[in-house]
Amino acid sequence: MDKCKPKGDLEKLLSSFVDNEVRNNGFSINPENPMERFDEWYSIIRALIMVPDLKNYDLVGEFFV
């Protein structure tokens, strides 16, 4: 049951990424196609999650589903 429950830390990380990086730092979301840069952002977030100091296997496992 808990497997499908989003974890607070990951939601916080994504929310922070979308708010700070996407909206405020030039990575604007194209309202006509929000998925336009999905692959790029996916890679950035994956890299953020996997940097050694932040490595958290729960987060990594959850992000990849």
Added chain:
Amino acid sequence: MILLVNSLYEDKFRNTSFQDRAVFLPHCLGIDIARNKKSKSQVDSVKEFAVSKGYDPDKIFVVGGGSEIPSLMDGCSAMLGLCCITDAKAYVDAYKAGEIDGCRLPGAVQMCLLDRKGCKDTFVNLDYVFERLSLVPRFVENSVVK
């Protein structure tokens, strides 16, 4: 992956009225276990909650699989789907491509992942589903009713 999609579409989903959103529920959601325990299935719980919020009952669909969705989503501005990882990946790819099976996708999507695939005895985190169903425009959420 799913949380990133939900984040990217959250504003558009928030700005779509409850009546214009479609909800897609899998037939397998907690039904077998509910039958054995003679309790309400999660499908019924989600339906009841959505209707109580103002969702159109005619736009709440129980489907046998993701392939049934394209024929039903015509005219919907946004959709919320409860799905297994297989269907979720198919819809992430479809949203990247802009269409599925030649059909244009609704303008916004939110997905809630089932705990397993296999179309039997699946469960979803209802708190997360109710939170996504309840999303309203930020200015409404931030306004204080006195």
